[in-house]
Amino acid sequence: MRFLKDNRGIESTEVALIIAVVVLVSYGAYRLLGQNIASIVTDIAGRI
Amino acid sequence: MIARIALLALLFMSMLYDLREREVPMLLTITGLVGSGLYAILNGLWAPALLTAVLTLVSDFNHRAIRLAIAMISSVVASFVQPGGVLICATLLGVWVLWEFGILGGADVKFLIAAVFVLGNPAVLIPISLAGGIQGVIASVQKKKEIPFVVSIFCGTLLFALYPYLSCFLGKV
Numbered sequence: 001m002r003f004l005k006d007n008r009g010i011e012s013t014e015v016a017l018i019i020a021v022v023v024l025v026s027y028g029a030y031r032l033l034g035q036n037i038a039s040i041v042t043d044i045a046g047r048i
Numbered sequence: 049m050i051a052r053i054a055l056l057a058l059l060f061m062s063m064l065y066d067l068r069e070r071e072v073p074m075l076l077t078i079t080g081l082v083g084s085g086l087y088a089i090l091n092g093l094w095a096p097a098l099l100t101a102v103l104t105l106v107s108d109f110n111h112r113a114i115r116l117a118i119a120m121i122s123s124v125v126a127s128f129v130q131p132g133g134v135l136i137c138a139t140l141l142g143v144w145v146l147w148e149f150g151i152l153g154g155a156d157v158k159f160l161i162a163a164v165f166v167l168g169n170p171a172v173l174i175p176i177s178l179a180g181g182i183q184g185v186i187a188s189v190q191k192k193k194e195i196p197f198v199v200s201i202f203c204g205t206l207l208f209a210l211y212p213y214l215s216c217f218l219g220k221v
Contacts, residue, residue, distance in 0.1 A: 003107035003147070004081075007072050009197050013184040015070025015151055016195055020181025032171055038134065047129045 051087050052209050055080070055166040057158060059202040066196040072155040081158045085166035091168060095130035096137050099123060100161060103144045112148065119144060139170035155196050163205045175211075176204030 030037075058080050062072045088097040092117070102122045108118045123141040127134040143160050146152040152160075163172050180200035187195045 001104055001108055003104045003144075003154060003157075004078055005074065006147070007074050007077055008153035009066060009070075009072065009155050012193060013187040013195050016177075016180040016184035016197060016200070017188075019146075019151075020177045020184065023173055023177035027171075035134075038131075040126060042131045043132050044130045048128060 051084075055084065055162060056202070056206060056209065057093060058083075059198065059205055062155070062159065063198045063202045066155075066198040067170070070194075070196065070199060077155050077158040080162035082163070084162035088165040088168075093130075093133055093136060093165065093168065095112050095126040096133045096140055099126040099137055099140055103140065107148070116145070116149065119148075135170050136168075139164055139173065142200070153197070156201065159198065159201045163201065163208075167205070167208060169208075172205060172208045174204075175207045176201050179204040179207070 058076060062076045062080075065072050065076070085097045085100055088094070099122055103119055103127045106115050106118045106122070109118070111142065119141060123137050130137075140161060143152060143157045147154060147157040160173065163176070164170050177200075180195075180197060183197075183200050185194050187193075
């Protein structure tokens with residue numbers, strides 16, 4: 001299986017920096033909207 | 049507690065391998081993924097564990113569009129089947145997509161999934177990515193092009209695992 005056999009690591013410093021920025025922005029968005037998203041998903045799951 | 053110690057020990061060993069040989073043995077990555085998946089199932093996170101198995105199988109499909117479509121549909125289904133694991137499912141899909149596009153390495157993704165499963169909280173990615181950002185800045189200053197990201201995964205996971213004890217200790221000081 002391709003996923004299991006792949007043992008590469010991150011190779012570029014830029015990628016690490018970009019991921020850090022993306023995760024921080026995502027965390028900020030989650031702090032603002034997370035509760036609403038979770039309740040919407042729970043509501044839809046309940047209806048299904 | 050034992051699972052957290054086992055995870056940290058596994059990450060520490062992998063970090064040493066990565067620093068010395070710039071590669072992590074497959075035995076360590078697969079042990080981490082399978083062990084943490086079983087731990088997740090025992091803790092009731094069966095939908096995210098099942099999603100990981102699906103994502104592993106999907107990675108062998110021929111066309112990227114099909115792989116992405118099945119991965120997304122599986123993640124949505126897993127989220128609806130177990131709404132409590134919606135954030136974990138979204139995280140799994142996110143790191144898998146980063147691997148699919150070659151942005152993250154397979155070893156990194158397996159360790160990230162293991163950390164999320166054992167700690168039961170995708171927020172562990174925040175200290176890990178912060179550590180990665182710091183590591184990236186240091187490497188850029190030293191004009192290095194490559195970094196062993198397992199160091200960041202270990203440091204971030206250690207910080208996240210110790211945070212409750214640290215905050216308790218600091219609160220008393």
